Amino acid sequence: MDFPLLxxxxxxxTLLDHQSYSFQGxxxxxxxxxxxxxxxxxxxxxxxxxLEALQEKLRLHAPFIAENxxxxxIPRDYDLTATDLLExxxxxxxxxxxxxxxxxxxxxETLRPRYSIKGFGDMALAxxxxxxxxxxxxxxxxxxxxxSEPFIFLAEPRLEKLQEEAGAHGLQVVRGGRxxxxxxxxxxxxxxxxxxxxxxxxxxPRKITTVGLGDAANDLPMxxxxxxxxxxxxxxxxxxxxxxxxVRCSPFPGSRGxxxxxxxxxxxxxxxxxxxxxxxxxxxxxxL
Ligand SMILES: [Mg+2]
Numbered sequence: 001m002d003f004p005l006l007x008x009x010x011x012x013x014t015l016l017d018h019q020s021y022s023f024q025g026x027x028x029x030x031x032x033x034x035x036x037x038x039x040x041x042x043x044x045x046x047x048x049x050x051l052e053a054l055q056e057k058l059r060l061h062a063p064f065i066a067e068n069x070x071x072x073x074i075p076r077d078y079d080l081t082a083t084d085l086l087e088x089x090x091x092x093x094x095x096x097x098x099x100x101x102x103x104x105x106x107x108x109e110t111l112r113p114r115y116s117i118k119g120f121g122d123m124a125l126a127x128x129x130x131x132x133x134x135x136x137x138x139x140x141x142x143x144x145x146x147x148s149e150p151f152i153f154l155a156e157p158r159l160e161k162l163q164e165e166a167g168a169h170g171l172q173v174v175r176g177g178r179x180x181x182x183x184x185x186x187x188x189x190x191x192x193x194x195x196x197x198x199x200x201x202x203x204x205p206r207k208i209t210t211v212g213l214g215d216a217a218n219d220l221p222m223x224x225x226x227x228x229x230x231x232x233x234x235x236x237x238x239x240x241x242x243x244x245x246x247v248r249c250s251p252f253p254g255s256r257g258x259x260x261x262x263x264x265x266x267x268x269x270x271x272x273x274x275x276x277x278x279x280x281x282x283x284x285x286x287x288l
Pocket of ligand 1: 010011012013014214215216
């Protein structure tokens with residue numbers, strides 16, 4: 001199989017709108033990627049089960065990276081040649097970069113009383129629904145964890161001390177939108193993206209060009225690991241701060257910004273790749 005372009009994307013606030021979780025503003029561009037068989041690799045802090053549900057919604061059948069670079073999941077029927085040395089788990093070939101959830105929970109339970117922290121594993125379904133505002137079925141998916149534990153502080157956060165103690169166990173604490181996360185030290189989206197790129201490159205006769213799109217601090221390692229990094233605007237019009245060379249900034253926030261930035265990249269790259277300018281018969285108007 002021939003993959004001239006490989007696209008990695010964050011979800012919340014990037015491909016999905018911050019408030020509504022809609023990808024409407026990117027729908028035409030997604031069709032165009034599909035038309036040219038350009039792989040789109042979801043690269044998110046979401047769990048495997050959450051990403052499976054989203055892939056179905058987006059009509060994607062591709063590898064994906066779950067839980068902040070914790071693991072790469074490649075459908076076993078996906079057309080890659082260099083998968084024979086990988087582990088298998090259910091319907092997937094996997095590459096694991098994170099620590100197993102059970103071992104993270106073990107450490108979490110020793111830290112819990114001293115730092116007044118409460119994790120997903122300690123919460124009833126209703127409590128997580130109240131904290132996230134997500135529907136029950138989404139919370140059920142978010143609770144099926146492989147590589148990281150989201151948590152809250154019940155008292156004044158002693159983050160520095162906790163970070164230090166987590167480090168002594170080979171773990172780290174990462175701050176997310178609603179929760180803090182306890183996960184394996186050294187694990188990030190960039191490491192997983194680099195390994196995924198190597199895997200695709202081993203199956204592809206020509207040099208692959210990689211694109212990465214993200215909006216927040218945990219996306220920066222991913223943006224450093226790709227050829228064309230794109231920062232998507234936040235809802236208040238600002239951008240995550242970075243000195244990354246050659247970074248492109250989307251003209252709008254969320255899915256509309258994703259669509260516009262990715263359209264510009266396709267317009268620039270498809271003719272060079274001999275794939276033509278048009279996105280096929282479904283592309284009747286230009287969104288830019
Ligand atoms: Mg995000």
